Amino acid sequence: MYIENIEHFFLETPLYQKFDIDPDDGELLFDLIYFNDKIDCYCPFCDKDSTFIGTNKVPSFGGFKNDSFADMTRHSGYGIDYFLNKIHAIDLYCSRVEEHKMQIIVYITNSHIFKIGQFPSIAEISQPQLKKYRPVLTNEKYTELNRGVGLITHGVGIGAFVYLRRIFEDLIEEAHQILNKMDGWDEEVYTKARMNDKIEILKSELPEFLVDNKELYGILSKGIHELSEDECKEYFPTVKLGVELILDEKLEAKKKQDKIALAKKSIASIRRDIKDK
Ligand SMILES: [Zn+2]
Known part of the structure; x- marks a missing residue:
């Protein structure tokens, strides 16, 4: 099973479910780890529907701006290996009140990715x-x-x-x-x-x-x-x-x-x- 939709992965996918990773999934992992898009969901702190915005920044390899996995590979020489066998935290904040944080923790091995933590919980x-x-x-x-x-x-x-x-x-x-x-x-x-x-x-x-x-x-x-x-x-x-x-x-x-x-x-x-x- 592969990740087809990052938003769904963040909001619906239960913890510890195993997803496969292929050697050509660099772009997907890049978009996931450096998530800077918006997702609509309920904010338990506002007690209202809100929009959460991703805040993770791509490292500026050699002083370059890297907007894609291709940029990153070109400027740093790193490939998909850069993401593997590590735990990554993806940070988002509530657009209504910036102090309202959301965090998704993923563990990526050589061949799989697992969501191993999430706050607030899917239940909340x-x-x-x-x-x-x-x-x-x-x-x-x-x-x-x-x-x-x-x-x-x-x-x-x-x-x-x-x-x-x-x-x-x-x-x-x-x-x-x-x-x-x-x-x-x-x-x-x-x-x-x-x-x-x-x-x-x-x-x-x-x-x-x-x-x-x-x-x-x-x-x-x-x-x-x-x-x-x-x-x-x-x-x-x-x-x-x-x-x-x-x-x-x-x-x-x-x-x-x-x-x-x-x-x-x-x-x-x-x-x-x-x-x-
Ligand atoms: Zn909020």
Whole structure:
């Protein structure tokens, strides 16, 4: 597995995940270690969304300005070896308040790169974004969602998958509890059905994204039984995105229901007022 996106590597990649490095990855390592671009993310110190800016400076080899790996190689004679078998710290600061720092620590060997440290933690950056799901999750499931994201931050892949799967199963059970009270419900057929068929049976009460992406459950289950820690860590961001999309849809539906309830109440109250006159 290779690093495809530096921003994703900084903000989403769990610690200790192993990425391959090729001899021609000098440019990538240069851009990573001397990161001077901007990334948008939540700042836990501002308690607001912000933009972080990279501050690492390229050494001025022989007094030259080096804007690229090619410049560096030309002026210093160093190649990719210059970055290998070392620990590097990448510094960024919050554009809202300069004292708000972010640091990513990477260890680069001859053939691999690992993120071995990060401050603030991924959990601190991403957990505030989970707060919005509070209205559509029980206390227990909200805690578990946070725990899943917290675990992945500390490099625990399979455990994090378990928590996401529990949330998925809870959504299914919620729909089941609504529909099993309806006329013509066949509990025996439902109990014996496989998860894919259960989702199909419950489809009228489930978010569309979940129904259209039933295989998400398959991935979550596979994660727990067959995938390695590294595979779970690699797939976690995608699976989390899927769960978030399902929760987004529930959140939208809840907002609409709340609005309808409010409108009904107001209309009833107006009707009473008119009658009284
Ligand atoms: Zn800040």
